[in-house]
Amino acid sequence: xxxxxxxxxxxxxxxxxxxxxxxxxxxxxxxxxxxxxxxxxxxxxxxxxxxxxxxxxxxxxxxxxxxxxxxxxxxxxxxxxxxxxxxxxxxxxxxxxxxxxxxxxxxxxxxxxxxxxxxxxxxxxxxxxxxxxxxxxxxxxxxxxxxxxxxxxxxxxxxxxxxxxxxxxxxxxxxxxxxxxxxxxxxxxxxxxxxxxxxxxxxxxxxxxxxxxxxxxxxxxxxxxxxxxxxxxxxxxxxxxxxxxxxxxxxxxxxxxxxxx
Amino acid sequence: xxxxxxxxxxxxxxxxxxxxxxxxxxxxxxxxxxxxxxxxxxxxxxxxxxxxxxxxxxxxxxxxxxxxxxxxxxxxxxxxxxxxxxxxxxxxxxxxxxxxxxxxxxxxxxxxxxxxxxxxxxxxxxxxxxxxxxxxxxxxxxxxxxxxxxxxxxxxxxxxxxxxxxxxxxxxxxxxxxxxxxxxxxxxxxxxxxxxxxxxxxxxxxxxxxxxxxxxxxxxxxxxxxxxxxxxxxxxxxxxxxxxxxxxxxxxxxxxxxxxxxxxxxxxxxxxxxxxxxxxxxxxxxxxxxxxxxxxxxxxxxxxxxxxxxxxxxxxxxxxxxxxxxxxxxxxxxxxxxxxxxxxxxxxxxxxxxxxxxxxxxxxxxxxxxxxxxxxxxxxxxxxxxxxxxxxxxxxxxxxxxxxxxxxxxxxx
Numbered sequence: 184x185x186x187x188x189x190x191x192x193x194x195x196x197x198x199x200x201x202x203x204x205x206x207x208x209x210x211x212x213x214x215x216x217x218x219x220x221x222x223x224x225x226x227x228x229x230x231x232x233x234x235x236x237x238x239x240x241x242x243x244x245x246x247x248x249x250x251x252x253x254x255x256x257x258x259x260x261x262x263x264x265x266x267x268x269x270x271x272x273x274x275x276x277x278x279x280x281x282x283x284x285x286x287x288x289x290x291x292x293x294x295x296x297x298x299x300x301x302x303x304x305x306x307x308x309x310x311x312x313x314x315x316x317x318x319x320x321x322x323x324x325x326x327x328x329x330x331x332x333x334x335x336x337x338x339x340x341x342x343x344x345x346x347x348x349x350x351x352x353x354x355x356x357x358x359x360x361x362x363x364x365x366x367x368x369x370x371x372x373x374x375x376x377x378x379x380x381x382x383x384x385x386x387x388x389x390x391x392x393x394x395x396x397x398x399x400x401x402x403x404x405x406x407x408x409x410x411x412x413x414x415x416x417x418x419x420x421x422x423x424x425x426x427x428x429x430x431x432x433x434x435x436x437x438x439x440x441x442x443x444x
Numbered sequence: 445x446x447x448x449x450x451x452x453x454x455x456x457x458x459x460x461x462x463x464x465x466x467x468x469x470x471x472x473x474x475x476x477x478x479x480x481x482x483x484x485x486x487x488x489x490x491x492x493x494x495x496x497x498x499x500x501x502x503x504x505x506x507x508x509x510x511x512x513x514x515x516x517x518x519x520x521x522x523x524x525x526x527x528x529x530x531x532x533x534x535x536x537x538x539x540x541x542x543x544x545x546x547x548x549x550x551x552x553x554x555x556x557x558x559x560x561x562x563x564x565x566x567x568x569x570x571x572x573x574x575x576x577x578x579x580x581x582x583x584x585x586x587x588x589x590x591x592x593x594x595x596x597x598x599x600x601x602x603x604x605x606x607x608x609x610x611x612x613x614x615x616x617x618x619x620x621x622x623x624x625x626x627x628x629x630x631x632x633x634x635x636x637x638x639x640x641x642x643x644x645x646x647x648x649x650x651x652x653x654x655x656x657x658x659x660x661x662x663x664x665x666x667x668x669x670x671x672x673x674x675x676x677x678x679x680x681x682x683x684x685x686x687x688x689x690x691x692x693x694x695x696x697x698x699x700x701x702x703x704x705x706x707x708x709x710x711x712x713x714x715x716x717x718x719x720x721x722x723x724x725x726x727x728x729x730x731x732x733x734x735x736x737x738x739x740x741x742x743x744x745x746x747x748x749x750x751x752x753x754x755x756x757x758x759x760x761x762x763x764x765x766x767x768x769x770x771x772x773x774x775x776x777x778x779x780x781x782x783x784x785x786x787x788x789x790x791x792x793x794x795x796x797x798x799x800x801x802x803x804x805x806x807x808x809x810x811x812x813x814x815x816x817x818x819x820x821x822x823x824x825x826x827x828x829x830x831x832x833x834x835x836x837x838x839x840x841x842x843x844x845x846x847x848x849x850x851x852x853x854x855x856x857x
Contacts, residue, residue, distance in 0.1 A: 287483070
């Protein structure tokens with residue numbers, strides 16, 4: 184039996200729930216794999232060794248860090264699932280704007296919590312990550328494919344084309360052309376573009392596609408009614424460090440003004 | 445003599461929790477329920493963000509009850525801007541909540557709670573011996589998920605749920621399909637009620653000091669007024685005056701009390717309060733149960749959840765019919781930002797939640813306050829655990845641990 188673990192750090196458990204939503208596939212997988220660690224779903228959990236460990240959530244507390252380091256040590260393959268584990272997620276969107284002390288004071292009235300807290304980080308900032316399945320939540324088909332690929336000794340690979348590609352395939356009318364703020368041009372496809380199909384602009388929850396053109400993206404968002412500062416903040420929601428680095432590069436190059444306009 | 449009992453990792457609950465029970469001279473000295481979940485600063489990361497970003501961000505507070513957080517924030521935003529949506533939009537939102545509850549309650553009952561009562565470590569482990577029961581759990585979850593996907597755009601964190609309504613709405617045929625699905629699951633829900641009613645629920649806790657839920661003439665999960673079990677009524681604007689939040693020294697969840705007392709929220713509080721407001725078909729089913737409501741037994745929350753599923757599936761059937769009858773309708777009204785403060789309350793599957801936002805004239809968030817069910821449940825769960833220990837002095841450690849876990853799980857914290 185192939186030993187699989189599903190571990191949650193700081194997050195909303197949405198990705199773990201999405202795994203439980205893979206109903207039929209889970210049934211079929213149960214013959215070939217064993218969930219030896221999945222505390223959300225079961226009592227008897229062994230944290231000894233894994234063929235594949237899926238990690239959800241950002242590294243925010245000292246406990247998170249301890250768990251993920253131990254998890255890495257005892258796993259052959261470690262897969263970060265969801266945008267918190269891959270990029271830091273929504274909780275990291277102001278990492279470049281404020282200090283952790285400021286956030287703690289404002290929300291809890293004290294910097295002393297029962298756990299030691301630091302700025303939310305992606306798992307890859309702490310340990311080596313073999314594969315990333317981003318998204319908020321992760322795409323459940325990609326979870327099943329990843330398990331199936333690994334069972335057959337194939338490296339999971341999902342091309343980092345932009346969401347625009349999916350809209351072409353599903354013949355969805357371009358929202359950017361309709362004046363709706365949409366991050367499709369700079370966002371990693373693979374979700375099937377459910378948001379644009381509903382008429383809502385892509386919110387960028389899966390992070391960057393290959394070669395994202397932030398400069399052009401910001402200028403299109405400005406044309407579609409956002410101020411430069413709002414455009415930055417819109418792009419930053421899920422991408423964590425990825426966007427913070429991308430935007431600060433543009434600012435230092437002088438291609439864009441300062442944030443907060 | 446001092447003795448400690450620790451449950452370090454609570455399993456089959458969402459999030460990370462631990463319990464620490466201290467005895468001194470064979471008497472209970474102290475109980476601490478510790479949530480070690482890392483903080484995520486939602487009240488701070490929403491700042492300076494446009495109102496259009498808020499529902500998306502706060503959706504991520506909870507992957508199971510995201511619909512509730514989204515709708516509470518939307519209701520607060522519309523309150524701040526004085527926006528009014530159409531009756532059809534309200535119906536669609538209610539239908540979305542039907543989907544949320546079917547999914548969340550099925551997940552809790554079948555996947556988190558059931559193994560305790562059937563004597564298995566997990567539901568997946570039950571699949572061989574009880575394939576039909578497990579399949580029923582998956583089916584109910586699936587119907588709920590389909591409704592959320594259809595209206596929200598995605599099963600989890602659907603982005604089509606927005607201030608002002610929805611960018612797109614389901615077709616008549618799709619609504620008909622939802623109605624057919626709901627008709628089909630009614631017998632499955634009734635079987636769920638019988639199943640959970642058939643278990644033994646030893647009483648581990650004393651009477652609740654207080655309970656809280658949204659008030660209304662009918663069984664309702666959204667509204668502007670709240671009711672306490674002592675007869676006090678208050679408005680959503682007064683929420684912070686009644687529900688006092690403190691930062692805990694040992695848990696990352698805050699600690700809330702009402703009038704200085706721990707209070708109950710969630711399915712049991714709602715069913716106890718709205719018992720006479722249920723649809724006649726639900727009332728009839730309830731009247732035939734072994735479990736009698738109103739109840740002061742925390743474990744009966746499981747039966748209350750199953751009863752809520754029936755009430756909501758019946759409501760869903762009515763809603764789909766009303767929407768089909770008023771087809772075609774507009775899914776969206778215009779929302780114009782203005783400076784001000786707005787409030788939103790909503791019954792999430794596990795209990796009442798509260799969102800408050802202040803916006804500047806361009807609709808950017810200046811400040812936010814969010815009170816989650818988990819924070820409000822901390823005090824009552826600790827009180828229950830205290831009662832449990834006092835009533836279980838004959839039990840050994842393993843038994844005590846098992847009872848404590850069952851009790852905590854019944855709250856679905």
